[in-house]
Amino acid sequence: MKIVFLDRKTIGEDIDLSNFNEFGELVIYDYSTPEQAAERTVDADVIILNKVPINESTIGNAKRLKLVCVTATGTNNLDKEYLDTRGIAWRNVAGYSTEAVAQHTLALVMNLLEHINYYDSYVKGEKYVNDTMFTHFEMHFNEIHGKTWGIIGLGAIGKRVAQIGTCLGANVIYYSTSGKNHDDIYKEVDFDTLLSTSDIISIHAPLDDNTLHLIDEKALDKMKESAILINVGRGPIIVEKDLANALESGKIAAAGLDVLDKEPMTEDNPLKRIKDSNKLIITPHIAWAAVEARERLMSIIHSQIKDYLRGNPLK
Numbered sequence: 338m339k340i341v342f343l344d345r346k347t348i349g350e351d352i353d354l355s356n357f358n359e360f361g362e363l364v365i366y367d368y369s370t371p372e373q374a375a376e377r378t379v380d381a382d383v384i385i386l387n388k389v390p391i392n393e394s395t396i397g398n399a400k401r402l403k404l405v406c407v408t409a410t411g412t413n414n415l416d417k418e419y420l421d422t423r424g425i426a427w428r429n430v431a432g433y434s435t436e437a438v439a440q441h442t443l444a445l446v447m448n449l450l451e452h453i454n455y456y457d458s459y460v461k462g463e464k465y466v467n468d469t470m471f472t473h474f475e476m477h478f479n480e481i482h483g484k485t486w487g488i489i490g491l492g493a494i495g496k497r498v499a500q501i502g503t504c505l506g507a508n509v510i511y512y513s514t515s516g517k518n519h520d521d522i523y524k525e526v527d528f529d530t531l532l533s534t535s536d537i538i539s540i541h542a543p544l545d546d547n548t549l550h551l552i553d554e555k556a557l558d559k560m561k562e563s564a565i566l567i568n569v570g571r572g573p574i575i576v577e578k579d580l581a582n583a584l585e586s587g588k589i590a591a592a593g594l595d596v597l598d599k600e601p602m603t604e605d606n607p608l609k610r611i612k613d614s615n616k617l618i619i620t621p622h623i624a625w626a627a628v629e630a631r632e633r634l635m636s637i638i639h640s641q642i643k644d645y646l647r648g649n650p651l652k
Contacts, residue, residue, distance in 0.1 A: 485537070489551070499523050550574070
């Protein structure tokens with residue numbers, strides 16, 4: 338059997354894939370264009386991929402193909418109807434990055450809340466050398482304890498963040514974008530209430546018709562001027578030009594983003610003009626990528642292939 342990994346670098350070269358050799362031949366490519374994918378999958382039995390589009394033009398000549406494994410939760414790059422017509426099974430991976438994304442959410446909140454960048458620069462710029470006082474707290478900051486933390490999307494990650502917020506003494510409320518997720522522990526509120534009462538808002542929702550451009554100028558106008566907005570969900574949930582304007586005008590205090598409307602970041606992204614890290618922190622879609630999360634991800638993929646070969650239903 339031949340397994341072809343089309344874009345291995347998307348999960349990192351530090352992750353050991355040697356156990357996949359037990360299935361047969363493993364061929365690894367760092368990245369693959371759609372044109373290269375069409376050539377590289379011709380004699381593949383199994384394909385592992387992250388972002389490569391899978392459709393008739395990329396796998397039409399892959400006559401032996403039986404299984405497609407996506408090293409992510411999202412499957413927008415799969416033409417599922419075409420795969421069904423070919424009888425090709427596909428699987429994605431969910432739940433592998435809950436701890437990593439929750440941790441990154443907290444990291445963004447803490448950096449923005451406590452102005453870590455400012456204070457680190459103050460010391461490294463040698464302003465603290467022979468300073469007049471033992472302490473310096475020009476950039477004021479507040480405790481999370483007693484503040485309201487609003488969560489948009491109370492799925493697995495949202496619930497983990499809710500637990501963390503509660504441990505820090507926050508009053509956690511949430512808004513269900515689908516209207517289907519309800520919880521007995523945390524208080525469910527409508528969208529306007531979450532916007533107007535939250536000191537911290539973190540987004541953990543999927544991108545769908547309910548969330549596309551959910552955070553726009555109208556929504557930002559309803560938020561507190563002291564509020565911090567975090568997005569570790571999907572980029573297009575926020576209208577980026579409206580967020581840039583809100584940050585520049587002081588409508589909200591700060592934002593931390595791990596996802597953008599277009600990734601990698603484009604030259605015309607309006608957020609590019611905001612250089613003040615006390616107002617805006619952007620990380621390059623790394624919330625999911627803790628070492629343990631990536632190891633867990635590939636372990637799940639390995640199990641999916643093993644189950645397939647054993648003739649068991651894929652889980």
